[in-house]
Amino acid sequence: MEEPRVDDAPDDPGEENERHGAPVGRRVVLGMLGLGAAGVALGSHVQDRIDAVLAEVSAKDPTGVTGLLPGGGGFRYYSVTSSVPKRNAENYRLTVGGLVDRPMTYRLADLQAMPQQRLVHDVQCVTGWRVPKTAFSGVRLSALLAASGVRPEATAIRFDCFDGAYTESLTLQQARRSDVMVALTMQDKPVTHAHGGPVRLYAAPMYFYKSAKWLSGITLTKSVEPGYWEKLGYDVDAWVGKSNGRSDDPTS
Template identity: 45%
Template sequence: MQKWLANLRKGYGKKLVSLHSWNGWIVVILALTGLVLFQGLWRGILGEGRVIIRYIHIVVGIASLLPVLYYLALAGKHWKQLKGKRWQKVNVIIVLGLLVGWLLSGLLLWQFRAVGPAWSNPALTVHDVLTWVGLPYIIYHSVTRLKWLKEPHRRTVKTGRTEAGLHPAAKPEAVMSRRSFIRVAVGAGIAVAIGPSFLKWLGNAASPGAKLDDIIQSDANKLVPAPTPLPASSPPIGGGSRGSFRIYTVTPIPAFDNSTFSFVIDGLVEKPLQWNWEQFVALKRQVQVSDFHCVTGWSVLGNTWEGIKLKDFLKLAGVKPAAKTVKFYSGDGVYTDSLTLEQADMDDVMVAVMHDGKPIPSDLGGPVRLIVPKMYAYKSVKWLNRIELIDGDHVGYWEERGYDIDAWV
């Protein structure tokens, strides 16, 4: 072991430069793959390739442990070399803290099924905070340490003006080092580009209830009459949802009014049914409390949903013996998913129209959405407007792109 450490310390300077380079590439790959995983647009474009991107993100995230261990092996000599360089020491601590924080929170998100929402929800928040803070810091640190900034002829920004009484042949006055100028410019650019979005995210994270209120206020649906909540919904018997919904969509969010809304049950049924909004909102509803889990690792707990149980709809239409699968259509015209008849018969599968005593807003999949509490949320089809009974299997939108067909939590 001692011989190995001695060999590591040989050529210390070159190894340290290589370490910084590896750290930089790791952060770049994690940033790019993380952006692809976060943006709904890329989810639709990449198809099953998104699963590969996810595994690259996970593998590179785990690999970030190697530079940390490598640095620790060199830490003693490196720390001595930084004697008297306070800010460089601070930078080392910050970068190591970011890498370790990303690694640990990422591992929890990767294993969110095993650790549960009590760990995965805080881990996602930590991962977000480190990304919002860490990436701008690393970008700033990397740009301001570019090699060309150290070249003598690039070190200063000089004035070319001739002041009164100054001989025209006099040398221009150096007013700011180029490095200082770049630091100020890059720092200001990052603050302008990222600052407002970070503050918005911070406000939403600090007050998820306020964010939900904003989503409700910006509801694009124009449907009358609004559903009147049952006593169990207002106030909600679940006590109000705990957590923050993240809005993912692969299409523009649709909006509905009385002229464009309809709800249909057809296919292999004894009696095809169709309702307009006035008829649909008059149907007898029930209330249930359930948790809502997204496959990306976050959860919203204690939601009070109000609607009609799916199995009651199926009884109303009458399922023909040839039917095997219940297929769901989204009002965006793109998204579909399905459940087996056995899954559809679960008592808590609901066609919901209200959440915590208020109409479900368009951003959260209203006016009508499916709720399947025992499965991840990609099964809970948003903007639900049609249920079809079919005699074969159906591979839904996300299942075509690598997700599990059975999405059990």
């Protein structure tokens, strides 16, 4: 590289000179490609460190600006539709139907009157972000299934959402786990609209796309009907750390 000179009077370069000199532009581009490759190779470790630091900083950050930095913690809002209608205690309904003996419709108050359980686990999104120790409470899905009486030919469940587009699925065996529930609160407050309220699914051991927001329908089916993202290539059995080609720590 050409040594930068210390004097303050540069030579008149002339037009020919403008096309000569050190190819700094090319070096910058190549340097960035090298840094980019190094970042891909080592970024996973670096981001872990940054996450740890940001978690501490954001706990004491009243402005919430750190939440906008990559790995700044917190949930990210994903919706597959342009807008989602709002439902409240008056007009919210959850139906349980399909291959059951007694189809049921629940209001929010009905669900609140049933036995509640509270779980605290990490939330892991398949796109990488993870929110530590998040509390959910609500009604065990198995309780709702028992109340409607599952017919023997049913092997799976389809979940519908009042955003009008999202669907999810679970096998009957997965749905009966004690850490799968219909959640009414999140972080000990009623589930907000942005987080899928008033009622969302919570499947603790699976990637968070399984925990469908704005839950409106539970339908027992003969076989698994892949959900919205699953038709687009996501794994149907979405165990955290054992699916979607990822190796995250299990959440439940």
